[in-house]
Amino acid sequence: MKFISTRGQTPPLGFSDAVATGLAPDGGLFLPEQLPDLSRDLGRFEKLSYPELCFEFLRIFATDIPPDELRAIVNASYTHFSDPAIAPLKRLGKNLHVLELFHGPTLAFKDFALQLLGNLYERQCRVRHESINVLGATSGDTGAAAIHGLLEKPRTAIFILYPDGRVSPLQERQMACTGADNVFALAVDGTFDDAQNALKEILGDQPFRLRHRLSAVNSINLARILPQCVYYLHAWLRLPAAERGNVEFVVPTGNFGNVLAGWILQKMGVPIAGFKVATNQNDILYRLFTTGEYRMGPVHPSLAPSMDIQVASNFERFIYYTVGRDAAKVREVMQTFKTTGAYRFENFNRDTFSASHCTDGEISGIIGRVYREHRYIVDPHTACAFKDLNPARVSVVLATASPAKFPDTIKAAIGVEPTHPSLEALKSRAVVKHRLKADPAAIKAFITAHAV
Numbered sequence: 312m313k314f315i316s317t318r319g320q321t322p323p324l325g326f327s328d329a330v331a332t333g334l335a336p337d338g339g340l341f342l343p344e345q346l347p348d349l350s351r352d353l354g355r356f357e358k359l360s361y362p363e364l365c366f367e368f369l370r371i372f373a374t375d376i377p378p379d380e381l382r383a384i385v386n387a388s389y390t391h392f393s394d395p396a397i398a399p400l401k402r403l404g405k406n407l408h409v410l411e412l413f414h415g416p417t418l419a420f421k422d423f424a425l426q427l428l429g430n431l432y433e434r435q436c437r438v439r440h441e442s443i444n445v446l447g448a449t450s451g452d453t454g455a456a457a458i459h460g461l462l463e464k465p466r467t468a469i470f471i472l473y474p475d476g477r478v479s480p481l482q483e484r485q486m487a488c489t490g491a492d493n494v495f496a497l498a499v500d501g502t503f504d505d506a507q508n509a510l511k512e513i514l515g516d517q518p519f520r521l522r523h524r525l526s527a528v529n530s531i532n533l534a535r536i537l538p539q540c541v542y543y544l545h546a547w548l549r550l551p552a553a554e555r556g557n558v559e560f561v562v563p564t565g566n567f568g569n570v571l572a573g574w575i576l577q578k579m580g581v582p583i584a585g586f587k588v589a590t591n592q593n594d595i596l597y598r599l600f601t602t603g604e605y606r607m608g609p610v611h612p613s614l615a616p617s618m619d620i621q622v623a624s625n626f627e628r629f630i631y632y633t634v635g636r637d638a639a640k641v642r643e644v645m646q647t648f649k650t651t652g653a654y655r656f657e658n659f660n661r662d663t664f665s666a667s668h669c670t671d672g673e674i675s676g677i678i679g680r681v682y683r684e685h686r687y688i689v690d691p692h693t694a695c696a697f698k699d700l701n702p703a704r705v706s707v708v709l710a711t712a713s714p715a716k717f718p719d720t721i722k723a724a725i726g727v728e729p730t731h732p733s734l735e736a737l738k739s740r741a742v743v744k745h746r747l748k749a750d751p752a753a754i755k756a757f758i759t760a761h762a763v
């Protein structure tokens with residue numbers, strides 16, 4: 312299988328090269344050249360465990376990795392999950408399920424892709440006899456998950472930029488208290504978008520990128536998307552047959568990577584009725600799906616910080632399909648958006664998407680209501696997904712983080728402070744972070760001094 316760029320000006324690459332490259336050289340994002348039809352495989356998939364299903368799914372795409380090696384990578388990637396089901400599906404009520412995606416090492420859904428990505432990088436370094444320097448920007452959970460995917464792996468270093476003071480103290484500890492000497496937590500002045508813009512500029516410097524063998528680990532990497540398709544499939548296969556055709560996945564959304572994975576699976580012939588994009592008060596995607604206009608606004612820090620973005624970096628992949636796979640049109644949309652901060656789609660096709668948005672006040676109210684009605688504690692990101700559930704559908708809410716990562720918000724809402732042993736252990740460890748300006752030159756100097 313080859314992977315093409317949404318902007319059409321990069322020659323197709325194999326899986327490992329597309330993963331190693333991250334952002335395509337033409338500025339676009341990689342997508343599979345074709346999406347195979349899985350509808351006839353669903354019966355065969357039903358009996359598989361999570362890692363077996365993941366292997367069967369990824370082997371369709373990672374055709375340049377020998378199957379035995381791919382199987383070993385997949386198995387290793389899900390050993391650090393604390394729940395035997397990996398992604399347990401829990402019923403909260405009639406027509407309401409929660410898909411718990413927070414049983415990995417950093418207690419958020421990003422572990423699903425980043426544990427795997429860490430093992431893919433390790434293989435790449437071994438096969439090519441090379442070292443690799445991984446660079447990412449995070450609004451909270453990505454950085455922690457990326458770091459835990461690469462912890463102590465030989466011939467790798469990881470540099471994670473995050474907005475200083477705008478990730479939760481526990482999220483920061485997950486990044487800055489590992490004690491691993493291949494991990495650099497870089498606390499940058501400004502918002503997540505400032506950090507991400509600095510990252511984009513650094514990655515756009517081709518000579519610098521090649522000199523340090525840099526790879527991007529933010530939410531645009533192809534290997535961030537494909538492994539996430541698997542938990543939608545696993546959950547769908549575990550629904551009662553009578554519910555499967557009417558299911559809507561409700562997804563707390565920021566950069567659009569999580570929900571995009573589900574939608575891609577739907578395009579591969581899995582009969583999912585729809586997707587609901589649940590945003591916090593940073594609602595560029597809510598406005599898009601309700602008005603057809605994609606318009607940037609300022610970022611307002613919220614109780615759900617991993618969704619505090621205004622430019623959803625994976626959205627370009629959706630645009631590619633929605634404009635009929637016309638790469639020239641994608642370039643035009645992205646250029647207009649870049650120069651004017653907005654794009655209005657004529658006859659916007661929202662496909663099977665709907666959307667909701669949620670203020671901080673509503674997040675607290677929902678945490679309280681879900682606790683009272685179901686004796687179930689949701690984290691502030693997951694809470695956004697409980698807003699305006701569609702009564703005509705079977706809703707599967709994706710629980711993207713453990714409530715224990717956000718103890719203050721939960722305690723304020725319900726008077727109970729959730730805890731988790733892995734987080735308690737972090738509290739006694741030293742925080743090692745490096746404060747930098749959101750200035751590409753300063754960040755490059757730091758990388759040059761510490762790269763492997």
Ligand SMILES: *Cc1c(COP(=O)(O)O)cnc(C)c1O
Nearest residue numbers: 452565566567568569617711712
């Ligand atoms: C990253 C994250 C999100 C947003 O996911 P996207 O793929 O960026 O849309 C939602 N909730 C939590 C807890 C996250 O860490």
